[in-house]
Amino acid sequence: MKDEISPLVSVVVSCYNHENYIKESLLSVLNQTYQNVELIVFDDGSVDKSADIIEALSKEYSFFFQRQKNIGLTATSNKAIKLCKGKYVAFLGSDDVFLEDKLQTQVRFMEERDDIAGCGGSIVYINEKGELLKQKKRKPYREVDFQMIFNNRKAGPPAPTAMIRLDVLRDIGGYDPGNRLEDLYLWLKITHHGHRLAVLPDDMVYYRKHAFNTHKNYKLMADSMIEIYKLYHNEQGYLYAINKVIISMFLKVSRLDKLYAMKLLKEISPRYYNLKVLRGVWGLIVPRKDSLKTLGVLFLSK
Numbered sequence: 001m002k003d004e005i006s007p008l009v010s011v012v013v014s015c016y017n018h019e020n021y022i023k024e025s026l027l028s029v030l031n032q033t034y035q036n037v038e039l040i041v042f043d044d045g046s047v048d049k050s051a052d053i054i055e056a057l058s059k060e061y062s063f064f065f066q067r068q069k070n071i072g073l074t075a076t077s078n079k080a081i082k083l084c085k086g087k088y089v090a091f092l093g094s095d096d097v098f099l100e101d102k103l104q105t106q107v108r109f110m111e112e113r114d115d116i117a118g119c120g121g122s123i124v125y126i127n128e129k130g131e132l133l134k135q136k137k138r139k140p141y142r143e144v145d146f147q148m149i150f151n152n153r154k155a156g157p158p159a160p161t162a163m164i165r166l167d168v169l170r171d172i173g174g175y176d177p178g179n180r181l182e183d184l185y186l187w188l189k190i191t192h193h194g195h196r197l198a199v200l201p202d203d204m205v206y207y208r209k210h211a212f213n214t215h216k217n218y219k220l221m222a223d224s225m226i227e228i229y230k231l232y233h234n235e236q237g238y239l240y241a242i243n244k245v246i247i248s249m250f251l252k253v254s255r256l257d258k259l260y261a262m263k264l265l266k267e268i269s270p271r272y273y274n275l276k277v278l279r280g281v282w283g284l285i286v287p288r289k290d291s292l293k294t295l296g297v298l299f300l301s302k
Helices: 022-030 050-061 073-083 102-112 146-150 166-172 182-192 218-230 238-253 258-267 275-285 289-301
Strands: 009-015 037-044 064-068 088-093 116-126 142-144 163-165 196-208
Touching: 009 022, 009 050, 009 073, 009 102, 022 037, 022 050, 022 088, 037 050, 037 073, 050 064, 073 166, 073 182, 088 102, 088 166, 088 196, 102 116, 102 163, 102 196, 116 182, 146 182, 163 166, 166 182, 182 196, 182 218, 218 238, 218 258, 238 258, 238 275, 258 275
Parallel strands: 009 037, 009 088, 037 064, 116 196
Antiparallel strands: 088 163, 116 163, 142 196
């Protein structure tokens, strides 16, 4: 780190009905090896005991806390960006946990790389009880620009691990409150402004998998991705890029929701049909394995 400078890092947490996880999440920020941290926490209209737990911790550790009516994650994040005083900003999900050296690793890297607007790392998956789940293979260090992300050649940093320069966030206008797929929106907007992003090979966040994770809402994911790509309809290669996105989502949902898959299929231009489209169509025709098992059990029981 340049001359051992320790710039202020703002960590933003927006909590919604995570009474079982929020204390562990906040303590993972407060117990970082990197201590020059400003913690900003909102309770976004929780109807459980989350707000009371946060308030008690805020009095003990003296961090910013505010209760509010539910306005959503992106609107709350924009609200927080206006309050942040740090050189860098990191966002933590109220059910996730920072590894203890996350911020130190990222600040050291960012202080050496003035040309990088933000960085992230790898995710360690845990279940509702905090138990480790089977891990995906770590990916090597990479840097990405607009064309890499836009054409789906390389992904930006996993959102739970990201640290971003505050001046860059403010310069691009923050998040779009109307789009809930905040990471893709932000990475495309940041890189479209000419910045680069980096993904380090280090583990940084325990990401909690449970029934209410946003990524499990495939309709939200697909619709949000399509709307984001439409913002760049004037970019060279737009038709190829958006068809690639729609084809990927079509393949994922073809066995889950046939009606929605048919809607996506109609949006794919025939000139971009490929093997994935054929596999998706096959998924529409052939029943799911669990459905076949159910039919077999019913037949044998007669």
